[in-house]
Amino acid sequence: MPEKFGAPERAVLMVLMLANRTMPNTELNDQARLTKPGRIKLNKAGLVKTDETVKPMVHEITNEGIAWCLQDLVRGELPPRSTSHAKATFGLLKKFILHHEARGTLIEVIRSRDLESLIRSVYEDLAVEPQDWIRLARIRPRLNGAQKDEVDEALVKMMKTGTVHLAPESNTKVLTSEDHAAALRVGSEDLHLVAMEES
Known part of the structure; x- marks a missing residue:
């Protein structure tokens, strides 16, 4: 017991x-x-x-x-x-x-969960205000061990809804190795930041 x-x-x-x-x-x-x-x-x-x-x-x-x-x-x-x-x-x-x-x-x-819902939930936990820009490097470690390609696929799908936005960090000097590893590659561009509209 x-x-x-x-x-x-x-x-x-x-x-x-x-x-x-x-x-x-x-x-x-x-x-x-x-x-x-x-x-x-x-x-x-x-x-x-x-x-x-x-x-x-x-x-x-x-x-x-x-x-x-x-x-x-x-x-x-x-x-x-x-x-x-x-x-x-x-x-x-x-x-x-x-x-x-x-x-x-x-x-x-028990740990299984719809990945898109989990990503949004983690984002909401980290965001100070709606549509706050959050680094992917802060989100990925909190996704219950989901693989990078799975998360990338979910993020691209979420972007297509028009309510989730990803962008590169304009000041590349502030990027850490974690930021580079967590970036979502779209075409020839690395995206490091995500912002979500309220669901």
Whole structure:
């Protein structure tokens, strides 16, 4: 049985697992209240990573946190007054988890997400205001390990909608090796910056 946490911490873990991205503290608290002692406990256990260098701070569930949640769902107990529908749903969920656990595909299933939605979500987390120009070098590391060619393909597709714009950095002297590696090559031009209109 995984280490026990109270209902608030369990709810936070589930919300972060379902979101499958970094989440600002203000957004998280709209769905599940994370207290400072709870945050410290989850960080110390290695289940959640919190970046306190930005305001508001942002949280992200780790693979260990996902594994904890899934074990809690399999071995945890429903509240005593749960309805028959809730019990049946919980039983089906356990079967799904055990099926993927046996095949070693649990984390892959949970981490999977529509790439375009993930790119937009990461952009929105980083942007200070709508249509802010954000470096691709800041976005790519937060896409759950998606391959560069996959991301490039998704970005080109998003550009064609007319709501996503990519541009080169005009001051090439400020470009880092990370910027060069993250650039999207279109024709003979390297694009380093992305701006998105509100969806």
